[in-house]
Amino acid sequence: MSLNSRVIAALGAVVVVGAATVGTSVAIASDQTEHSSHRATLTVGNSSIAADPLCFNGGSAITEDLQQECQDKATQALKDGTLPTSDVVVSDRIGVGVTPNVGDTGWWAFTNGGASAGGQGGRYSLMNYAKGTTFSGSQSAGKALNGSGKTLVTVVEGDKNSDNPIAVWYFQLNTQDS
Known part of the structure; x- marks a missing residue:
């Protein structure tokens, strides 16, 4: 007992x-x-990084003037090395996810490279325009990377019938030797 x-x-x-x-x-x-209703997540292999949008106008469309500011801000962040960054090897699989309300609005994601672009800074689609979907699916990184070793991933929230996005995220992939 x-x-x-x-x-x-x-x-x-x-x-x-x-x-x-x-x-x-x-x-x-x-x-x-802190909960954020506008987040994007980049998944590389077994790891992921989430970020708030670099460019956001409180849920309203980003005007053309603000779009130019956004591009300038992204260029500076890329130079400064302050974008959310992940190391990647060619054999990794990558994907992009968004919060449900971004999926409800509509979104797409792409890189500035890929095999179809000859690795010279073209555009490789990770997710064609989708509405209601929150994950791009997992794809071979080798197809999406550019030849420079630094690939920019862009995620855009917006209505496909509008020229003005609602939110824009940027991530950087740094290609590593296998």
């Missing part, structure tokens, strides 16, 4: 410590992350 009491007491202590750990983890996580 006393052995059972000790086992029960020990299990109780483990449950109390475990519950405290889970509760603390949830509290810490809730302080460190």
Whole structure:
């Protein structure tokens, strides 16, 4: 009987410590992350990075003036190395995901390279315009990378019948030797 009491007491202590750990983890996580309704995620192999849009006009269409500012901002971020970045090898698989409300609006994703572009800075589609879908599917990185070793991934939220996007994300893929 006393052995059972000790086992029960020990299990109780483990449950109390475990519950405290889970509760603390949830509290810490809730302080460190903020929900964003406009996020895109780039998945490379078994890892992923999520980002808020580099260009966003509060959910309204980005005007032509703001689009130029966005391109300038992206160019500077690329030079400064401040874009969300992931290393990639040719044998990796890559994909892009968006939050459900971005999927509801409509979106597409592409790179500035790929085999069909001769690796010289063309455009390779990771996701043709889609509405209601939140993931591009996994594709061979080798098909999407450009020859420079640094491939830009662009994700755009918007209505296909409008010239003005609602949000734009940029990610950089750095090609590594296998």
